[in-house]
Structure formats: C-alpha cells, structure tokens
Amino acid sequence: MAVRESLGGATVVVGCGGIGSAIIAKLADQGVPLVAADIDYACAEASVANLHTEALAHRVDVTDEASVAALIAQAHAAFGVVTRLVYTAGIIHTGNFLELSPHQWRRTFEINLTGAFCSIQATARHLIENNQPGRMVVVASVAGRGPRADSSDYAASKAGLISLVRSAAASLAAANIQVNAVCPGIVDTPMTHSIHRERAARRGISVEESLAGLADTIPLGRIESPQEVAEAIWFLLSDAASYITGQALNVCGGLAFD
Numbered sequence: 030m031a032v033r034e035s036l037g038g039a040t041v042v043v044g045c046g047g048i049g050s051a052i053i054a055k056l057a058d059q060g061v062p063l064v065a066a067d068i069d070y071a072c073a074e075a076s077v078a079n080l081h082t083e084a085l086a087h088r089v090d091v092t093d094e095a096s097v098a099a100l101i102a103q104a105h106a107a108f109g110v111v112t113r114l115v116y117t118a119g120i121i122h123t124g125n126f127l128e129l130s131p132h133q134w135r136r137t138f139e140i141n142l143t144g145a146f147c148s149i150q151a152t153a154r155h156l157i158e159n160n161q162p163g164r165m166v167v168v169a170s171v172a173g174r175g176p177r178a179d180s181s182d183y184a185a186s187k188a189g190l191i192s193l194v195r196s197a198a199a200s201l202a203a204a205n206i207q208v209n210a211v212c213p214g215i216v217d218t219p220m221t222h223s224i225h226r227e228r229a230a231r232r233g234i235s236v237e238e239s240l241a242g243l244a245d246t247i248p249l250g251r252i253e254s255p256q257e258v259a260e261a262i263w264f265l266l267s268d269a270a271s272y273i274t275g276q277a278l279n280v281c282g283g284l285a286f287d
C-alpha cells in the first residue's frame with residue numbers, strides 16, 4: 030500500500046507558552062503556514078514575531094467551544110484546510126490534596142482536558158467536511174502515568190488526556206486522521222518555574238535549589254528543553270509517523286518507562 034503524500038494546508042497551535050513557542054519555531058523552520066492561538070494574545074503575538082513563514086496570532090479561550098470553532102474557521106480562511114493541530118494549552122498549580130477545591134479541579138479539567146476534546150473534535154469535523162487526512166498531537170505529561178500528591182487535578186487531567194487520545198484515534202482512524210500525545214517530564218518553561226516558586230516557598234528553599242533537586246531525580250540528569258519536546262511533536266506531525274496513531278510518547282529523559 031502506498032504511503033500517503035505530505036500533508037499540505039495549515040497548522041494550528043493552541044497554547045503559545047514555552048513548549049508552544051518551541052513547536053511554532055520548528056514549524057516555521059519547515060515553512061509550514063500556521064496560526065498561533067492562546068488566551069493571552071500578547072503571548073501568541075510574541076510567538077510568531079519574526080518568523081520566516083506565513084503565521085497569524087489569534088486569541089482563543091479553549092474553555093469556550095465557540096471560540097475554538099472560530100479559531101479553526103479563521104485558520105481555514107487564512108491558509109486553507111487545517112490539516113495539523115498541536116494542543117499545548119494547560120495549567121497547573123500545586124498544593125495539599127485536602128485543600129484542593131472542586132472549583133480548581135473543574136478549572137484544570139476544563140483547560141487541560143475538555144479544551145483538548147473540543148479542539149480535536151472541531152478539527153476532525155473540519156477535516157471530514159473537507160475530505161482531508163490530518164494529524165493531531167496533544168501535550169499530555171508523565172504526570173498522567175502515575176500519582177502526584179501535590180497536583181492530583183493535573184495528574185488526573187493528563188491521564189484523561191492520554192485516554193482521550195486513544196479513543197479519538199480509534200474513532201477517527203477510518204477518516205485517515207491520526208491523533209497522538211507526547212508526555213514530557215520536566216521542561217524548562219514558565220510553567221515549571223511557577224511550580225517551583227510555589228514548592229520552594231512551601232519548603233523554605235530557593236527556586237534554584239528546588240529545580241536542582243528535581244534534576245537529580247531524572248536519569249538523564251537534567252531538565253529538558255522545550256525544543257526537545259518540539260522535536261518529538263514534529264516527528265508525530267510528519268510523514269515519518271505515517272503509521273502511528275493513538276500513542277502517548279514519553280519525552281522525559283527516563284523519568285517514566287510506561
């Protein structure tokens with residue numbers, strides 16, 4: 030059977046923080062037209078500044094399905110059919126399990142999981158309407174592989190995201206739409222620094238001490254760069270991954286093995 034040709038069309042990246050900006054830069058290097066979307070418009074704008082590709086910034090709130098639908102419509106109008114989606118939007122906070130409020134639990138799920146569901150569903154509907162194949166990659170986490178005593182809402186949302194990817198992949202394979210996840214470990218981004226500010230304050234140590242303690246627990250001995258996550262996302266978006274769907278790829282320096 031022939032391997033299908035490279036996907037044309039537009040790529041939408043949802044979430045333009047540390048990992049989002051790195052995959053946007055990678056896509057731009059490959060000349061892929063893209064829309065960079067974030068609830069923080071300034072962040073989206075900064076991620077596409079000075080790129081050597083066709084790129085637009087867009088404000089999206091992934092907790093609002095109309096906002097997600099408008100994003101796909103805008104990308105289609107600007108660059109043609111949206112054949113690739115990267116979902117990196119996410120939040121985390123840390124704290125005692127007994128003090129975690131249902132409000133915070135729901136908020137984490139809304140952004141980390143329901144937002145991904147709405148984005149995958151909207152993109153899949155769009156692809157099927159336009160009779161095109163597509164590839165989607167969501168950023169889950171090794172936190173979805175096991176327990177997290179001080180961020181149970183986050184770990185549960187990421188476990189749900191891995192499950193969502195499997196179900197979406199099974200459901201959409203017949204339409205030639207592939208859905209995969211990457212599971213980073215500890216990445217050098219604003220999110221990691223904010224967690225370590227909270228942890229360091231609770232433990233009475235410096236942020237640097239908190240981060241150094243963490244690096245010692247990683248078999249490869251260091252925190253990963255956003256670019257290392259972006260390379261794995263790019264692989265799953267590319268024709269090199271033409272026969273991979275429904276998988277969650279750990280990109281974590283050996284922090285997790287299943």
Ligand SMILES: NC(=O)c1ccc[n+]([C@@H]2O[C@H](COP(=O)([O-])OP(=O)(O)OC[C@H]3O[C@@H](n4cnc5c(N)ncnc54)[C@H](O)[C@@H]3O)[C@@H](O)[C@H]2O)c1
Pocket residue numbers: 043044045046047048049066067068069072089090091092117118119120121140168169170171212213214215216217218219220221
């Ligand atoms: N940093 C890490 O160590 C790490 C490890 C594993 C997984 N991850 C996951 O990778 C993804 C990206 O993480 P990052 O480190 O780049 O974080 P980041 O905080 O730098 O970026 C996350 C982005 O999501 C956006 N966002 C939040 N709420 C939104 C909403 N309602 N609508 C649209 N956008 C919204 C934020 O504005 C932000 O730009 C997250 O899903 C995170 O859980 C990160």
